[in-house]
Amino acid sequence: MRSQNPLGTVNALRSVRARNESAWLLPVSSPDVAERMRSYADDDEVDLVIVGCGAGGSTLAQRLARQGWSIVVLEAGPFWEPERDWVSDEAGSHHLYWTEPRVIDGEDPVPLGSNNSGRGVGGSMVHFAGYAPRFHPSDFQTETLDGVGADWPLDYEDLRPYYEDMEEELPVAGQDWPWGEPHSYPHSPHPVGGNGEVFLRGAENCGIEARVGPVAISNGRFGHRRHCIYRGFCLQGCKVDAKASPLITHVPDAIAHGAEIRANSTAIRVDVDARTGLARGVHFVQGGVERFQRARIVAVAAYSIETPRLLLNSSSPRFPEGLCNDFDLVGRYLMVQGAPQTGGRFEDEVRMYKAPPPEVSSEQFYETDPSKPYKRGFSIQTVSPLPITWAEHVAAQGHWGRELRRRMTDYVHWACLGALCEFLPLPGNRVTLDAEKDRRGMPVAHVTYSRGGNDKRLMKAAQETMEQILRAAGAAEVMTIERYAHLVGGARMAADQEHGVVDADCRTFAVPNLFLTDGSVLPTQGSANPALTIMALAARTAARLAAGARQGVRRPTEASVQQSE
Amino acid sequence: MTLPLPEHDGGGRFPGQRSLEQRDHWDEATSSLILSRVGRPPDVCFFNAEEEGIASAMLDQLVGQEGEPRVPLVNVVDARLAAGETDGWRYADLPEDGEVWRRSVRYIDEDSRERYGVGFAKATPAQQEAVLEAVHGLEGQWHGMPAGHVWNLWLRYACTAFYAHPWAWDEIGFPGPAYPRGYSNLGVGRREHFEVRDARPGEQA
Ligand SMILES: Cc1cc2nc3c(=O)[nH]c(=O)nc-3n(C[C@H](O)[C@H](O)[C@H](O)COP(=O)(O)OP(=O)(O)OC[C@H]3O[C@@H](n4cnc5c(N)ncnc54)[C@H](O)[C@@H]3O)c2cc1C
Numbered sequence: 001m002r003s004q005n006p007l008g009t010v011n012a013l014r015s016v017r018a019r020n021e022s023a024w025l026l027p028v029s030s031p032d033v034a035e036r037m038r039s040y041a042d043d044d045e046v047d048l049v050i051v052g053c054g055a056g057g058s059t060l061a062q063r064l065a066r067q068g069w070s071i072v073v074l075e076a077g078p079f080w081e082p083e084r085d086w087v088s089d090e091a092g093s094h095h096l097y098w099t100e101p102r103v104i105d106g107e108d109p110v111p112l113g114s115n116n117s118g119r120g121v122g123g124s125m126v127h128f129a130g131y132a133p134r135f136h137p138s139d140f141q142t143e144t145l146d147g148v149g150a151d152w153p154l155d156y157e158d159l160r161p162y163y164e165d166m167e168e169e170l171p172v173a174g175q176d177w178p179w180g181e182p183h184s185y186p187h188s189p190h191p192v193g194g195n196g197e198v199f200l201r202g203a204e205n206c207g208i209e210a211r212v213g214p215v216a217i218s219n220g221r222f223g224h225r226r227h228c229i230y231r232g233f234c235l236q237g238c239k240v241d242a243k244a245s246p247l248i249t250h251v252p253d254a255i256a257h258g259a260e261i262r263a264n265s266t267a268i269r270v271d272v273d274a275r276t277g278l279a280r281g282v283h284f285v286q287g288g289v290e291r292f293q294r295a296r297i298v299a300v301a302a303y304s305i306e307t308p309r310l311l312l313n314s315s316s317p318r319f320p321e322g323l324c325n326d327f328d329l330v331g332r333y334l335m336v337q338g339a340p341q342t343g344g345r346f347e348d349e350v351r352m353y354k355a356p357p358p359e360v361s362s363e364q365f366y367e368t369d370p371s372k373p374y375k376r377g378f379s380i381q382t383v384s385p386l387p388i389t390w391a392e393h394v395a396a397q398g399h400w401g402r403e404l405r406r407r408m409t410d411y412v413h414w415a416c417l418g419a420l421c422e423f424l425p426l427p428g429n430r431v432t433l434d435a436e437k438d439r440r441g442m443p444v445a446h447v448t449y450s451r452g453g454n455d456k457r458l459m460k461a462a463q464e465t466m467e468q469i470l471r472a473a474g475a476a477e478v479m480t481i482e483r484y485a486h487l488v489g490g491a492r493m494a495a496d497q498e499h500g501v502v503d504a505d506c507r508t509f510a511v512p513n514l515f516l517t518d519g520s521v522l523p524t525q526g527s528a529n530p531a532l533t534i535m536a537l538a539a540r541t542a543a544r545l546a547a548g549a550r551q552g553v554r555r556p557t558e559a560s561v562q563q564s565e
Numbered sequence: 566m567t568l569p570l571p572e573h574d575g576g577g578r579f580p581g582q583r584s585l586e587q588r589d590h591w592d593e594a595t596s597s598l599i600l601s602r603v604g605r606p607p608d609v610c611f612f613n614a615e616e617e618g619i620a621s622a623m624l625d626q627l628v629g630q631e632g633e634p635r636v637p638l639v640n641v642v643d644a645r646l647a648a649g650e651t652d653g654w655r656y657a658d659l660p661e662d663g664e665v666w667r668r669s670v671r672y673i674d675e676d677s678r679e680r681y682g683v684g685f686a687k688a689t690p691a692q693q694e695a696v697l698e699a700v701h702g703l704e705g706q707w708h709g710m711p712a713g714h715v716w717n718l719w720l721r722y723a724c725t726a727f728y729a730h731p732w733a734w735d736e737i738g739f740p741g742p743a744y745p746r747g748y749s750n751l752g753v754g755r756r757e758h759f760e761v762r763d764a765r766p767g768e769q770a
């Protein structure tokens with residue numbers, strides 16, 4: 001466990017800074033960072049080109065830039081200037097979301113955009129809530145332990161050191177954590193607002209354990225990061241720089257070590273040499289003009305929908321069904337968490353819009369409980385919808401017109417909890433290419449989702465538990481709506497190519513110098529929010545790449561040479 | 566300005582709540598955005614004149630707007646559709662958002678004429694409400710589109726346009742943007758000096 005004594009803190013800060021200086025390089029727009037950024041020519045064969053500058057892509061870039069690798073990161077969205085581009089307003093934050101066309105289908109179609117997909121430098125974490133829990137050790141072997149889901153080709157222990165590093169670099173604040181592998185956090189817990197207070201009180205009254213945290217919001221001195229002002233607009237991008245996103249936690253250090261972040265550049269195809277079976281670089285569109293960046297190694301980190309879409313769109317004679325899709329696995333086993341939200345009405349004013357939405361959580365129901373009619377479990381967290389999201393919540397109850405207006409005037413009296421239910425990976429939940437094309441002429445993603453029986457039973461149990469907590473806190477009325485949260489999977493990792501697209505190092509089985517380093521590689525999702533795990537996995541991949549010779553990874557495996565002949 | 570909301574619909578619960586009066590405490594980017602919402606509404610260009618009239622009446626009904634002043638919903642929704650500013654997804658069994666809206670206003674108008682012999686824009690508020698409620702209650706298809714998915718889309722656009730407006734915030738006791746000032750009084754029952762206490766806290770049924 002980490003020490004929280006002052007001397008320990010000073011030492012920890014020193015070692016974080018030696019590993020990743022981002023927080024000390026802020027603001028990103030300062031001439032020191034922005035104007036010093038390197039720029040490579042398309043003809044330069046860089047060591048590594050990364051598609052997507054979000055959680056996974058930025059972490060990989062920062063780590064390997066520090067190793068002296070030449071790196072270009074292609075990012076479809078803009079390079080944000082928070083003070084200029086972000087607003088303290090719900091509707092005005094629309095441009096933070098991935099809003100290019102996508103089609104949703106299946107028995108339980110999953111809304112995308114603001115719910116789960118970001119764009120621009122920093123990726124989805126720019127508008128993520130900020131919860132940063134670890135996965136539990138059991139998450140890595142659900143098939144062995146519970147007969148559901150899939151085993152990962154690595155263990156919790158393989159990720160532990162990277163979890164610890166990331167918790168220091170974001171940094172994460174929270175109480176000592178009793179669940180999964182017990183651990184502490186580098187920063188102490190934040191004070192809670194009305195919503196957190198209700199959760200803590202209700203949980204205590206019905207004998208459920210809840211804790212403050214873990215949130216990726218610094219609490220105390222950390223480089224040039226400013227302190228949280230408890231304004232509650234975390235999902236709209238933190239203008240204060242208190243909440244972590246790669247834009248402030250990894251990109252500055254990557255740039256300082258020579259990486260080029262090429263914004264407004266959308267990858268459309270990964271190029272694989274038919275003769276060698278190796279990736280040669282990435283075709284991308286910038287300002288309407290198609291270009292090609294050469295690279296010795298390619299990593300795709302465009303998240304669970306765009307990564308499979310890019311692979312599927314990169315077909316060739318060798319890969320007629322899409323790149324790395326020899327076993328029809330690309331796009332499959334896409335997952336979302338069931339995220340029912342329960343509101344509770346209190347005569348006192350809760351005003352849940354104050355303080356960050358991520359405040360308090362409980363993982364008491366995370367693990368399989370043999371006495372229950374379902375496998376795996378759920379976690380419960382505060383969520384604090386702002387007015388537009390709350391209106392959608394009320395509308396989802398079937399209210400509209402004057403009744404909607406009337407109920408909305410009651411906004412300040414409501415507290416709101418959300419659950420994350422571990423939905424199981426199913427092959428039919430997948431990304432395919434639609435007939436519709438985007439403005440670049442690339443087929444848009446068609447996303448199909450249906451729930452299984454275990455998923456539905458979990459949703460119900462989570463709802464009952466949240467209603468119990470809110471009633472125990474004194475709510476006179478409760479209401480629950482069904483929602484989904486987060487995305488992972490779509491190109492999962494496995495022990496062999498018949499079961500997964502990448503190995504434990506995130507290297508694709510089919511193309512030895514092609515890596516996927518984002519949420520799409522997760523084989524299961526637990527009931528934890530995924531960003532910390534995505535970053536830890538990317539940091540691990542970086543460490544593996546740095547340890548091996550750069551030439552080594554370029555040598556094709558025998559299998560890939562045979563297949564390409 | 567205060568929106569006209571009768572007391573039995575929750576009006577007047579936060580007397581004196583005026584988010585716009587806090588504008589000096591907002592950052593520049595946020596402030597110019599919010600002020601544009603109370604300024605001159607954007608000209609309608611996606612809908613033609615007839616569609617505009619129907620869509621306007623529809624949107625007002627969806628969030629219960631009657632009388633002046635009102636949030637110019639049709640202008641806001643029209644601007645979004647003209648710019649193709651979608652939520653980043655569409656249901657596989659519906660066309661693109663703009664097309665759904667065009668069809669919706671046409672079919673709503675047809676429904677109204679069939680029921681009451683008068684176009685939707687000129688029907689009485691009670692008639693308009695009944696025409697919409699018929700779609701809301703529908704299980705299956707409405708003019709060849711899945712009613713539930715269409716309803717969901719209407720409300721998403723209507724709620725986003727309405728609850729983005731400072732007058733709507735005043736009505737629900739929400740003080741609006743909070744940067745760079747932030748909040749200092751956290752916790753149940755605690756307020757900042759610019760937050761107004763609910764005058765009728767026992768209201769909700
Ligand atoms: C509203 C919301 C709340 C959330 N809350 C939490 C939370 O509290 N805790 C948590 O752990 N997680 C949360 N998440 C999820 C978390 O943000 C994501 O799981 C995580 O950021 C995914 O990391 P990634 O690297 O896979 O993808 P991203 O971070 O999404 O990065 C992918 C990047 O690739 C870019 N890209 C996509 N396609 C292309 C292309 N063709 N060419 C170039 N660039 C491309 C995108 O623009 C994007 O910037 C939340 C997400 C949202 C949207």
Ligand code: SF4
Nearest residue numbers: 228229231232234238
């Ligand atoms: S509540 Fe804190 S962390 Fe969240 S956006 Fe505001 S300042 Fe940033």
